[in-house]
Amino acid sequence: MSVSKAARAELGRGAAIWKLFADRPVNAGDAAFRLIAFIFGFAIVGLLLFMLYELTTGAWVSITTFGASFLVESTWDPVAKEFGALPLIYGTVASSLLALIFAVPVSLGAAIYLSEYAPSWLRTPVSFLVELLAAIPSIVYGLWGVFVLVPYVRSSIEAWLQEHLGFLPLFQGPPYGLGLLAAGLILAIMILPIITAVSRDVMRAVPDSQREAMLALGATKWEVISRAVIPYARSGIVGAVILGLGRALGETMAVTMVIGNRSEITGSLFGLAQTMASAIANEFSEATYDLYTSALIELALILLGVTILLNAAARLLVWRVGGNPGEGRRE
Amino acid sequence: MREQNSRLRGWNYWRRKATDTVMTGMVILSTLLAIGLLFAILGYVLLQGITAVNLDFLTQLPKPVGEPGGGMVNAIVGTLILVAIACAIALPTGILAGVYLAEFGRNRKGTAIRFVTDVLTGIPSIAIGIFAYALIVLPMRSFSAIAGGVALGIIMMPIVTRTTEEMLMMVPNSLREASLALGIPEWRMILRVVVPTAGAGITTGAMLAIARAAGETAPLLFTALGNRYWQTDLWHPIAALPLQVFAYAIAPYDDWHAQAWAGALVLLALVLLLSVAARVASRNRYAR
Incomplete structure (x- = not known):
């Protein structure tokens, strides 16, 4: 089951946004905690992407000047x-x-x-x-x-x-x-x-x-x-x-x-x-x-x-x- | 019977037997070589460093070129400050991410995050240094302890995450079920029962991560920069033990080389103590 498919299904049923990140929330505290934990877990993925972005920005002058050479x-x-x-x-x-x-x-x-x-x-x-x-x-x-x-x-x-x-x-x-x-x-x-x-x-x-x-x-x-x-x-x-x-x-x-x-x-x-x-x-x-x-x-x-x-x-x-x-x- | 044996044990038999013996020997030699290298390096650093480590080294600031004596107290304190900043960043994020992976991460999202975390442990620390430079040093227009701490924090984060996850996985499910059966919500079960149970293991992971970060030099070159003077302001360049060892090692003065060895010994002692303590602590708890 892909994430996006699950997300679409949930949205179709008009679910609250935090439901996208949880399998079966029992109460508000659980849902919030799952969301927080997910945000920190996902931060690691975000960090790697951000590093790639920052370095690409920093290298842009050189990339455009020299290209593949x-x-x-x-x-x-x-x-x-x-x-x-x-x-x-x-x-x-x-x-x-x-x-x-x-x-x-x-x-x-x-x-x-x-x-x-x-x-x-x-x-x-x-x-x-x-x-x-x-x-x-x-x-x-x-x-x-x-x-x-x-x-x-x-x-x-x-x-x-x-x-x-x-x-x-x-x-x-x-x-x-x-x-x-x-x-x-x-x-x-x-x-x-x-x-x-x-x-x-x-x-x-x-x-x-x-x-x-x-x-x-x-x-x-x-x-x-x-x-x-x-x-x-x-x-x-x-x-x-x-x-x-x-x-x-x-x-x-x-x-x-x-x-x-x-x-x-x-x-x-x-x-x-x-x-x-x-x-x-x-x-x-x-x-x-x-x-x-x-x-x-x-x-x-x-x-x-x-x-x-x-x-x-x-x-x-x-x-x-x-x-x-x-x-x-x-x- | 005898005749049959000698027929079976022909040339082929002895060839196979000899290969077996030779390869066993090679395998044992490889292991001895690896351990021998460890002791060669540790022993040499100990011999060279022990003559230069003294009270002055641990309590004095560096002396100007040409003056004998002096120490690296600024670098030792600097390393402690940098590691403290790194911990403030990496421990909360890493532990929460580990909680996510262990408690909610047995699905595709979890696998993806686990995968990226593993990848992150393998990327070069110098690239992380450049990232921290672009992120903090450039906008702030100053090298700083904060930038160095952030770089070290990024190095620590994936280690903390994965060890936290592993330690939480070892908490028996019966504990989870017992607390849920008492009627407390899942989040309180995790925070009050699961995480404290794995507390010693998580501490172990944190110590390993600190050991790794404390020895890093490359990410500090353009972030913390190094400093020959006493500096504890977090927005200014700060000394660090590995940086000072590097600066002294490539300098052309003999007494600086002696100081570099002393610095290396102090650094090595710090890092190895943390690693060994972490190992012993984790073995007591989860004997494997």
């Missing part, structure tokens, strides 16, 4: 008043994909351990420790990244890669330590907990009958996991990875501190880069003219739009396995 031009030069977001999109996508490459295997491994292997007395504390990684503020990751990770990447990882694989274009350029590789690594640590937690939950939601059927066929534990549990939970796991991607795309502080902040497309993992979020963080307070501010707000709008889409897709995938958390409970 904003997304494909590769010069980001505030002095020349040229704003092409391609280098920033490159930095954002490259650092996030790197993060996924590092984080997904580890997260899935930890999720499989927590869901399938861990004895029950160990499951809760280990889950809690992994989730604590998500509680660490991003500024702390940034600080740790600058003073621990970046020197380590420069002196160990990049030096080794250059010595042994330096002929690949991926590993060329001076090893600053700062750059895409460091950003990808720090992002990987930051998105590890969410991918682990969500995929652990969808694996727990796989019915035991699936595992038992596989065991009855004589499968080893790993065969049960790889041929029964993971295929059953696949869409939820994809959802978990997309959630992680969404986090990585929008992460600001830690990335800003380690990525080097130069709007270039180098094609090397050692290259300095800049993400959309870090460009906003670095330049917004220095933006001296309207077009500049507007271009930065357009970056925020793109980021907002992309993460809304990614999160929506991810939630639908996760709900498909785990079930809509609001339905079928409280029986």
Whole structure:
């Protein structure tokens, strides 16, 4: 039953306006309370729409000036008043994909351990420790990244890669330590907990009958996991990875501190880069003219739009396995 | 019998067995790596921060560049003020929205709102910062604690909503039925029986949301802005612990770096205490 159909039916019967928001009000107090609760619930939807509206208004000058070329031009030069977001999109996508490459295997491994292997007395504390990684503020990751990770990447990882694989274009350029590789690594640590937690939950939601059927066929534990549990939970796991991607795309502080902040497309993992979020963080307070501010707000709008889409897709995938958390409970 | 076994346990059997063992090892290694990273980061912050945290750090204002000593009391108080504003916005709205989802939300409207709430938890905090800038800083022509608090409040709201909903769902229906059977209207049942029963759980959700908001830096960059001086006027730029840590971390002075580590340790202690306390409180009540 759609909302509008219900509303029309109620109006047709000449009902009071508050009846639109209630299923079966018993007295005036109930009706009022339902209405108030609904208004606050709906405020969340309104807030998201309002955010989209405000950012679109703020970005309007830039949208009308540059149009679609904003997304494909590769010069980001505030002095020349040229704003092409391609280098920033490159930095954002490259650092996030790197993060996924590092984080997904580890997260899935930890999720499989927590869901399938861990004895029950160990499951809760280990889950809690992994989730604590998500509680660490991003500024702390940034600080740790600058003073621990970046020197380590420069002196160990990049030096080794250059010595042994330096002929690949991926590993060329001076090893600053700062750059895409460091950003990808720090992002990987930051998105590890969410991918682990969500995929652990969808694996727990796989019915035991699936595992038992596989065991009855004589499968080893790993065969049960790889041929029964993971295929059953696949869409939820994809959802978990997309959630992680969404986090990585929008992460600001830690990335800003380690990525080097130069709007270039180098094609090397050692290259300095800049993400959309870090460009906003670095330049917004220095933006001296309207077009500049507007271009930065357009970056925020793109980021907002992309993460809304990614999160929506991810939630639908996760709900498909785990079930809509609001339905079928409280029986 | 023996002969049959050895025939069954051919090459294929050992390959499957070996894969199983190797993958078990990989899975355990992944888990250890994740936990190892946690302890590496926590341990390093503790080691670096503990040498710089002292009474001065917690009670003094920042000193000018070049003068040793000083502290971050303005930033600590600033963070508390910002979080208080955020709570004033997010707690009433979030809890009422959670009540709607739990009590009246088992329909399409509820599903839609629940969905948007989940989406809202995932959007970048920097975009929320820009929104608060456009909403408050531009019209008021001043960076302010209010703008920063609003940004943090928007970050907290969906977390409060969803945890409130989950906690209300755990209240047994028998309680609802018993109160309705006594003849009280539904709204009083919710406010007097259901919500208080879930009170501890809702508090837990609020603590988690505060832990998240207190550590946020990006949404404060263009709203609260930061301030090196004592400031408690809500319509003026105000210091915040994460902002101060950021400013000190990117500055080229060694003693500022030490202060940044100290700030990070205080922030981390605050955030982790809230998270752990919330976790322990919720486990006592609803053991899973």
